Amino acid sequence: MLQYVSLLSCALFTLFLSFAISRYLRRPNLDSIPTVGPGGLLTSYWGALVFLFHARETLQKGYTNYKGMAFKVPGLFYWNVILSGPKLVEEIRKAPEDYLSAREGFSDILKPKYTLGHETIHNPYHVSVILTQLTRNLAARFPDIIDEIKTSFDDNIQLVDYEWKSVPAYETIVRVVCRTSNRVFVGLPLCRDPDWNDLVSGFALDVVKVAVTIGLFPDFVAPFVGRLLSNLPRSVRRGMKHLQPIIEERQKNLDEYGSDWDEKPNDMLSWLMDEAEGEECSVQNLTRRMLTINFSAIHTSSINFTHALFYLAANPQYVEPLREEVEATIEEEGWSKNAIAKMRKVDSFLKETLRFEGLSFVSMLRKAVKDFTFSDGTLVPAGSMVSVASFPTHRDNETYENADVFDPFRFANEKQVKEQACQQMVSTNPEFLTFGHGKNACPGRFFAATELKAMLAHIVVTYDVKFENKGLRPANITFGAANSPNTKAKIMFRKRVV
Ligand code: HEM
Incomplete structure (x- = not known):
């Protein structure tokens, strides 16, 4: 037995060594760029492991x-080139896609062939639909957004009288975000269908799980592992059960009455159907696209909102200024997109959460597809992965006063309000990179801001919130560059005592 174990260990070690040598020989030449942590043939693996658990400190x-x-x-399979400072960030922003490619960067990380579908990344027509149609329709769809926020909080929290109730924070927020987003993506009644919600919120987790697992193996093994693990065909089939009848009905109306038929739903599915061309018009591909949009929208928004909720629950002194602002604005304007736009403190609270926490310690991930030279002479050879050190930038005292302090209204003070537009979330x-920056910045941020601001406004005027046993904010969960709130933590809600 011992003999077999030693043989197996030898074989694994030889495989690892030959892989390490081939990785070392194939790596782009980055010798002129300084290394943080160990950088040798084998020691860089130690550096890569350290990065998995201490990315924030390393950055x-x-x-x-x-x-x-x-x-x-060092990463397990490639080196990460990290840039910082406004000058270099602007140079990444301006770099053409055929030099520093966002698409190839997403592709390397998300393994779309096995997770989202190749076309979703390489024919991203949904990005402009989100940026234009979704953003333009925020005011028109706001009554539905606020209605879904109110009903989904009611349905998920189910309070009795003025008693406190403890609920799993992240899970509850995911449900509210999922229903609210899907009210605008596919409308009623599908946005409340438990199987649809389970599918679209679980899909994002599947994508990340599969992509991360494939990423742990060298490229030549990826197709085997990818095919073995991929949930994409099953998820698309499950989604089609819901979307097929709706798409076919809408297509019938389109064929009969043209593109602007009466009663045409004003939602993401219709906008996608208007824009899709060729193969992308099929039920299967529209379903896949809808899954991708949910992938981009749900957990990104829920992670950031849960961070904000934790700051609120741990700091009761923040509640009153928010309530005053929300009540005064609603009294003047009613619940509307315009009212939400006027809520400076609510905006600042969320923007501060994005600055202080965010989804990741890095941003603006790009892959160099051709050699690229920055103005300071730094050469990034083709094949390198490049990103920006967003976390240290957000915590830099030269940019933000007391940068290590969570200061919820820092973007709402008088001076900041004068410079209004550029201070909004x-x-x-x-120097504010949670949504990225430039032409690839998150196209869903206008929707996310409206949705999350409306959720925060609704919470402060409807509920009291706190942690159990007057607890403090629980520690975050981090893995590599990813940063998430504790997804198991509970929050207590009760009807607001006026
Ligand atoms: C607080 C919530 C959100 C955060 C923090 C966030 C953050 C980001 C970031 C950092 C990127 C990459 C930007 C870059 O590479 O420079 C991104 C891309 C993207 N986001 Fe968001 N996002 C959020 C919500 C949403 C929502 C609600 C949607 C959809 C309605 C959405 C749709 C997308 C899409 C489609 C992309 C890919 C863009 C492309 O392919 O060029 N996001 N997001």
């Missing part, structure tokens, strides 16, 4: 030593 160290320049940190800049 901070790189930023402190090389702010305004490039540095590199949807405005990206080289």
Whole structure:
């Protein structure tokens, strides 16, 4: 037995060593870029493991030593080139797609062939639908958004009188975000269908699980592992059971009455059907596209909102200023998109959450598809993965006063309000990177801001919230560059005592 174990260990070690050598020989030449942590043939694996569990500290160290320049940190299968400082961030923003490619960056990370579908990444027509149609229709669809927020909080929390009730925070927020988003994506009654909600919220987790697992194997094994693990065909079939009758009915009306038939639903599915061309018009591909949009929308918004809710629950002193603002605005305007736009403190609270927490410690991931030289002479060879050190940028005292303090109304003070437009949570800049920056910045951020602001406004005027036993905010969960609130933590709600 012992003999077999030693033989197997030897074989695995030889495989690992030959893989390490081939990775080392095939790597783009990044010698001129300083390394943070161990950088040798074998020690870089140790660096890659350290990065999995201490990405934040590693990035901070790189930023402190090389702010305004490039540095590199080892990953298991490639090196990450990390840039910082407004000048280099602007250069990434301006770099053409055929040099620093967002599409190829997403592709390397998300393994779309096995998770979202190749076309979704390489023919991203839904991105402009989100940016234009969804954003333009926010005011028109706002009554539905607020209605779904109110009913889904009611349905999910189910309070009795003025008693406190403890609920799993993240799970509850995912349900509210999922229903509210889908009210605009596919409308009633599907947005309340338990199987649809389960599918679209679970799909994102499947994508991440499969992509991360494939990413743990070298490229040549990816097709085997990918085919073995992929849930995409099953998820699309499950989604088609819901969408097929709706799409066929809408298609019939389109054929009969033309593109602007009376009663045509004003939702994401209709906008996609209007824009889709060729093969993309099929029920299967429209379903896949809808799954992708949900993938982009649900957990991104829920993670950030849960972070915000945790700050609110741990700091009762933040509640009153928010309530005053929301009540005054609603009294003047009623619940409308315009009212939401006027809520500066609510906006600032969420923007501060995005600055302080965010989804990831890095942003603006790109893959160099041709050699790219920055103005300071840094050469990033083709094949390298490039991103920006967003977390250390957001915590830089030279940019944000007391940057390590969560200061919910920092973007709502008088001076900031004068510079209104550029201080809102949807405005990206080289020092506010949670939505990315430039032509690839998140196209759903206008929708996300309206939805999340309406959720926060609704919570503060409807409920009291706290942690059990006057608890403090639970520690975040991090893995590699990803940053999430504790997804098991509970929050207590009760009807607001006026
Ligand atoms: C607080 C919530 C959200 C955050 C923090 C967020 C963040 C991001 C980030 C960082 C990117 C990559 C940007 C880059 O590479 O430079 C991105 C891309 C994207 N986001 Fe969001 N997002 C959020 C909500 C949403 C929502 C609600 C939608 C859809 C309605 C959405 C749709 C997308 C899409 C489709 C892309 C890919 C864009 C492309 O392919 O060029 N996001 N998002």
